[in-house]
Amino acid sequence: MAVAVTEVPDRVPVYPRLSPGMMGMYIFLASEVMFFGTLFASYFYLYGSHQPWPPPGSHPVNWWPIPFFNSIILFSSGATCHVAHLGIQAGNRRRFFYWWVLTIVLGIGFEIGQAYEFVEKLAPQWISFLPWVNPSDAMAFSANPFATAFFTMTGFHGLHVLGGLVILCILLWRFSKGQFSQRHHVGIAAGAIYWHFVDAVWAFLFVVLYLLVTFPNGYQGG
Amino acid sequence: MATVAQPQVIDEAYERSLWSPITVWLTTTDHKLIGIMYMFTSFLAFLVAGIFALIMRVQLAQPNLNVVDAETYNQLVSAHGTTMIFFFVTLFLTGMANYIVPIMVGARDMAFPRVNALGFWLVPVSIGLYYSGFFAGGALNAGWTGYPPLTSKHFNPGLGVDFWTLSLIVWAISGIMASVNFLTTILALRAPGMTLLRLPLFVWAQISTSLLLLIVGAPLAGAMILTEIDRQFGTNFFTSAGRPVLYQHLFWFFGHPEVYIMILPGFGMISEIIPVFSRKRIFGYESMVLAIFGIVFLSMGVWAHHMYTVGLNIYVETMFMALTAAIAVPTGIKFFNWMATAWQGAIEFTTPMKFAFGFLATFVIGGITGVYLSAVPVDTQLHQSYYVVAHLHYVLFGGSVFTIFAGIYYWFPKWTGRLLNERLGNWNFWTMLVGFNGTFLIMHTLGLDGMPRRIATYAREDWAGVNFFITVMSFLLAFSVLLFVINVLYSRKHGVIAGNDPWDGNTLEWATTSPPEPYNFERVPEVRSFMPLRDAKLAAAGSPTASDH
Numbered sequence: 001m002a003v004a005v006t007e008v009p010d011r012v013p014v015y016p017r018l019s020p021g022m023m024g025m026y027i028f029l030a031s032e033v034m035f036f037g038t039l040f041a042s043y044f045y046l047y048g049s050h051q052p053w054p055p056p057g058s059h060p061v062n063w064w065p066i067p068f069f070n071s072i073i074l075f076s077s078g079a080t081c082h083v084a085h086l087g088i089q090a091g092n093r094r095r096f097f098y099w100w101v102l103t104i105v106l107g108i109g110f111e112i113g114q115a116y117e118f119v120e121k122l123a124p125q126w127i128s129f130l131p132w133v134n135p136s137d138a139m140a141f142s143a144n145p146f147a148t149a150f151f152t153m154t155g156f157h158g159l160h161v162l163g164g165l166v167i168l169c170i171l172l173w174r175f176s177k178g179q180f181s182q183r184h185h186v187g188i189a190a191g192a193i194y195w196h197f198v199d200a201v202w203a204f205l206f207v208v209l210y211l212l213v214t215f216p217n218g219y220q221g222g
Numbered sequence: 223m224a225t226v227a228q229p230q231v232i233d234e235a236y237e238r239s240l241w242s243p244i245t246v247w248l249t250t251t252d253h254k255l256i257g258i259m260y261m262f263t264s265f266l267a268f269l270v271a272g273i274f275a276l277i278m279r280v281q282l283a284q285p286n287l288n289v290v291d292a293e294t295y296n297q298l299v300s301a302h303g304t305t306m307i308f309f310f311v312t313l314f315l316t317g318m319a320n321y322i323v324p325i326m327v328g329a330r331d332m333a334f335p336r337v338n339a340l341g342f343w344l345v346p347v348s349i350g351l352y353y354s355g356f357f358a359g360g361a362l363n364a365g366w367t368g369y370p371p372l373t374s375k376h377f378n379p380g381l382g383v384d385f386w387t388l389s390l391i392v393w394a395i396s397g398i399m400a401s402v403n404f405l406t407t408i409l410a411l412r413a414p415g416m417t418l419l420r421l422p423l424f425v426w427a428q429i430s431t432s433l434l435l436l437i438v439g440a441p442l443a444g445a446m447i448l449t450e451i452d453r454q455f456g457t458n459f460f461t462s463a464g465r466p467v468l469y470q471h472l473f474w475f476f477g478h479p480e481v482y483i484m485i486l487p488g489f490g491m492i493s494e495i496i497p498v499f500s501r502k503r504i505f506g507y508e509s510m511v512l513a514i515f516g517i518v519f520l521s522m523g524v525w526a527h528h529m530y531t532v533g534l535n536i537y538v539e540t541m542f543m544a545l546t547a548a549i550a551v552p553t554g555i556k557f558f559n560w561m562a563t564a565w566q567g568a569i570e571f572t573t574p575m576k577f578a579f580g581f582l583a584t585f586v587i588g589g590i591t592g593v594y595l596s597a598v599p600v601d602t603q604l605h606q607s608y609y610v611v612a613h614l615h616y617v618l619f620g621g622s623v624f625t626i627f628a629g630i631y632y633w634f635p636k637w638t639g640r641l642l643n644e645r646l647g648n649w650n651f652w653t654m655l656v657g658f659n660g661t662f663l664i665m666h667t668l669g670l671d672g673m674p675r676r677i678a679t680y681a682r683e684d685w686a687g688v689n690f691f692i693t694v695m696s697f698l699l700a701f702s703v704l705l706f707v708i709n710v711l712y713s714r715k716h717g718v719i720a721g722n723d724p725w726d727g728n729t730l731e732w733a734t735t736s737p738p739e740p741y742n743f744e745r746v747p748e749v750r751s752f753m754p755l756r757d758a759k760l761a762a763a764g765s766p767t768a769s770d771h
Contacts, residue, residue, distance in 0.1 A: 020333045020410040027405050031398045031440045038444035038472060042459065045468050141455050145464045148457035152448070 021186035022193070029197050032160075036201050039153045043208065046145040054146035054213060061121075061139075061150065063210035070113040071206050074161075077106035078199040081168075085192045091182035093175075100172055103195070107165045114158045118151070150209055157205055160198045167191045251335035252740055253324050256342045258637065260317025263345055264310045269703070271305035274298045276700055283693040284686050286679055295678035296363035297356070297382070303366030304386070307480065308393050309349050311622045315487040316400050318629055319428045321637065323404060325731040325738060326422050328413025328746045333406035341399035344392050352389035355382035362386040365676055367477070368449070370460035370469050375453045384453065387446040394443040401432035401439065413730070415749035419511070422729045422752060423504065426511050427490025430518045434479045434486075437522065442476035445469060467532050474525035482521045484618065486514060488625025489556060492578050495632050496560050498725050499575040500567025506559040507752060513559075516552035520545055530601045539598045546596035553589060557582070572725070573647030577628035580655050584620025588613055591666070606676070609669025615662045627654070627706070634713070635720030639736040642717060646709040653702035660695030664688055728753035 018026075047053050061067075081103040087095030119126055124135040139147050171191045174180065180188055247259060278298055281289040290298065324332055332338045355361030361382040364372035373383045408421070408429055421429075448459040449469065458464040497504045504510065526534060526542040560582060569575065591613040595601050604610060627650075635641045669675075673685055680689075723732040733755045734743050750757055 018410075020406050023410055024334060024337075024402050024406045027402045027436065028398070031401075031436050034437050035440035035444055038441040042444070042448065042468055042472065045471070046459075046464060049465050142457045145458045148451075148459055148464065152451060152457075152459075 019186050021190050025190040025193050029193070032197060036153075036156075036204075039149075039156065040204065040208065043149045043153060046149055050145055053216070055144040061210060061213055063206070063214045066113050066117050067206060067210045070110050070117075071202065073106050073113065074110045074199055074202050077103045077110070078196055080106060081192050081195045085188060088180060088182065088185045088188055096175070096188075097172075100168065100175070104165060104168050104172070107161060107168065107195075111158065111161060111165070114154065114161075118155075118158075122151070146213075153205060153209060157198065157201055160201070164191075164195050164198050167194060251331070251339045253332045253335065253338060254321050254637075254738065254740075256338055257317045257319075257321030259342055260313055260320055260345065263349070264313035264317060267305050267309035267349060268314070269707075271302045271310060272700060272703060274302040274305070276696060278302065279693040279696040281678065282680070283690050285681055285683055285689075288679070290678075292678040293360065293363060296365075296676075297361045299676050300362040300365050300368075300386075301352070301356075304352060304362065304389075305349075306618070307366060307484070308390065309345075309352075311484045311618065311626070312397070312480070313345060314626055315431070315484065315622075316397075318491075318626075318633065319404065319424075319431075319487060320400075322633060322731055323425055323428050324407055324411070325734065325742050326425050326729050327408055327411065328416055328730055328743065328749065329407055329411035330742050332403050333411055334403050337399050338403050341396045341403065344396035344399070348389045348392040348396060351385050351392060355380075355385040358382070358385065367473060369473075370449065370452070370466045371462075373449060373453075374461065375456070384450065387450045387453075390446045391443050391450075394439040394446075397435045398439045401436040404428055404432040405436070413746045413749050416754075419508070420749055420752045420754075422490075423493035423507070423510055424487070424490035424729075426514055427486045427488075427493070430514045431483050431486045434483050434518055434521065438476040438479045438483075441472050442480075445472035445476065448472070467529070470529050470532060471525070474528045475522070477528065478525040479521045481617065482517055484622045485625075486517065488581070488622050488629075489514070491625050491629040491632070492560060492581060493556075494729065495574050495578045495628055496563050498632075498727050499570045499572055499578075500564045501570075501726075502563055502567040503753070504559070505562035505565075506555075509555055510559055513552035513555040516555075517549060520549045520552070524549065527596055527601070530598050531605045536598075543596055543598050547593055550589065550593050557586065557589075572631070573642065573644055573651060574628045574632040574725075576648070576651045577624050577631060580651060581621065581624035581628060584616055584624060584655075584658065587663075588616025588618075588620055591616065604669055606674055607669035608665045608673045608675050611675045612662045612665035612669060615658075615665075619658055619662070624654075627651075632725070633731075634710075635724045636731055636736050636738070638714055638717070639720055640713050640717030641720045641724055642713045643709050646705055646712070650702050650705045650709060653698055653705060657695050657697075657699030657702050661692050661699055664692060723755070726759075728756040730754055733758070 080099045084096045084099035084103060087093075087099055116127075120133060121137070121139045122141065124133050124138050127133050128135055139150075141147060141151050168191060171180075171187055174187060247255065250256065277290060278295065281287055281295060320332070320338065324330070352361065358381040360380050362368060362373075362385070363380075363382060364378065368383065368386060371377050408425055412421075451457050452459050452461060452464075460466050460469045493504055493510060524542055524546045526538065527546045530539055564579075591609070595604060595610065595613055631642050631647055668685060668688060671685070673680060673682075720736050722734065722736055724736075725732070730743075730747060730749075731738075733747055747754055747758060
């Protein structure tokens with residue numbers, strides 16, 4: 001059963017070592033970058049054409065405490081996601097499973113924090129039984145351009161985290177069906193890249209929408 | 223040798239004809255069937271939007287007519303623009319590329335066939351959403367651009383605007399899916415030896431188009447989402463408390479590259495057709511690729527030339543003016559390359575070649591008026607006049623649609639196995655060329671005379687003669703499309719059998735059967751230049767192969 005030896009064609013190109021699945025995810029993320037870029041561009045356009053910013057009458061947001069802890073939670077989930085990815089690369093299914101589940105738990109924690117912040121600002125009367133909630137701190141969606149942009153940007157990021165959680169859960173389900181192995185886990189790699197992307201967007205949101213609004217003139221100390 | 227594996231029939235149902243059970247079409251992930259569905263759907267959109275245009279022309283045939291009332295006219299203008307731009311030209315080109323690009327690069331399908339199917343099936347959703355407006359109290363009536371405050375809830379409470387924004391969000395998602403798929407297919411699934419600089423120019427054009435839609439699709443969706451949030455929640459992105467001009471920036475950051483999304487695949491087709499029917503190599507392959515990316519790069523920095531009259535800073539306007547005029551340079555390079563390709567070639571005036579030359583002649587007029595309009599003082603005068611209508615139809619119809627017809631006549635034998643009728647094709651071409659120029663050439667003078675566009679009627683008696691002439695000519699144009707439809711219906715059954723390679727082509731799609739099997743190639747050919755089939759034919763004839771490219 002000898003197979004005819006064909007001549008090796010000259011100059012066979014070396015294709016990118018990336019699998020099509022990973023390549024597709026990277027290319028797709030370019031359009032996601034443009035989507036959040038659109039939101040940021042709109043924010044800075046409104047920022048540049050309205051002084052003072054945020055416009056008077058809006059309750060300014062604060063980076064402390066929930067956004068700060070949410071940042072820690074989300075960035076930690078990026079780290080755990082990476083550890084889980086390393087786990088499957090090393091063929092350690094147990095390590096992948098626990099760290100992946102921890103990533104999902106952290107992601108859910110972030111979403112709960114975000115939901116709390118939205119309720120606290122949009123509908124504080126719902127949680128007025130909490131002693132530290134002050135209904136006068138409400139900020140309506142339509143109050144002014146800052147409030148509009150704030151809720152739209154954090155809201156769309158929250159929806160992307162939700163989408164990321166759905167992806168992580170689907171991947172976990174596929175993992176439980178034995179569809180991934182040390183050599184074949186493009187889905188996990190692509191899902192992890194998506195999760196890192198939503199983490200990175202949060203870094204920009206946290207700086208622009210929280211830190212720069214809380215400290216418009218820079219941190220004055222004390 | 224006896225054990226050469228026969229490729230398995232992947233999709234038995236594919237073997238059946240176009241009229242096979244609907245389930246084949248509903249469930250297919252074959253890029254060729256999806257491509258045909260794209261083209262069929264968007265051609266229906268073309269016919270509908272063409273009828274809208276005819277109604278508008280009847281309305282404008284004489285002053286003060288009231289064939290349709292002003293509100294209906296506004297809806298027709300908006301639907302004509304939206305349908306032609308989003309649902310016809312862009313999607314038809316996506317369909318052609320869906321069919322041809324994987325074969326041209328020697329792949330067996332797109333990289334993500336199911337994403338491809340999903341991307342297509344979002345198209346009827348998108349079109350259905352837009353046209354739902356007509357049955358829900360009136361579709362969009364603010365022009366295809368939909369500027370606020372014309373689209374704000376306060377001034378436009380109907381559902382038409384909401385259906386429009388949702389439709390375009392779905393459209394953008396579909397387009398992004400297609401773009402991701404095309405780019406991955408072209409980068410990852412090329413045949414052995416198909417280096418980047420051996421890609422056919424149509425494939426390069428599809429890379430640039432996909433890149434553009436990938437980058438600007440999301441800003442379009444963003445603009446639509448913010449419009450809808452403003453409408454539903456009373457928020458302040460584009461209201462007077464926010465900034466209405468912000469919408470125009472977002473929209474035109476999409477809208478201008480969209481022009482190139484609609485023309486670059488056409489450029490690619492012309493770059494395939496002219497060398498084949500001139501029996502020459504394309505002149506300046508590398509400069510063609512560079513020119514495409516020059517256009518891609520510049521097209522994302524010129525959007526504010528649609529906004530000269532909103533009161534931008536004069537220095538900003540000057541920058542946009544310079545960048546806009548600069549696009550003429552890469553486009554000019556392409557033009558001269560096409561002419562140099564045809565120069566002293568053994569030209570065969572087949573119907574695709576006629577359309578290609580028709581494209582060269584009409585598109586150059588659109589290009590020159592484009593440079594003219596890029597000047598701030600000129601545009602300030604001509605903005606919102608029929609001059610702009612004439613210009614945009616010269617680039618969109620004389621440009622994109624002529625290339626689409628050239629491409630259909632060129633690839634129809636590959637899609638169906640039969641040639642389109644040359645005699646009907648000749649009539650189709652000449653009636654279209656005369657009808658098109660008769661309709662739009664004289665609109666330049668109407669614009670210079672100050673006739674405003676998008677207005678339901680006019681009062682000046684001295685515009686009546688010209689407008690009547692335009693209306694008559696627009697029906698000639700419609701007649702040419704009718705001839706084309708007849709040609710397709712006739713030739714599908716009774717056309718001349720084409721064989722694999724009716725045009726003596728250069729690229730890989732002519733190396734396989736017509737129509738190709740589901741797996742495209744039994745054996746992927748070896749690629750040594752950007753004209754792999756020509757190399758193979760020369761080698762078979764004993765000539766030295768074309769020098770390595």
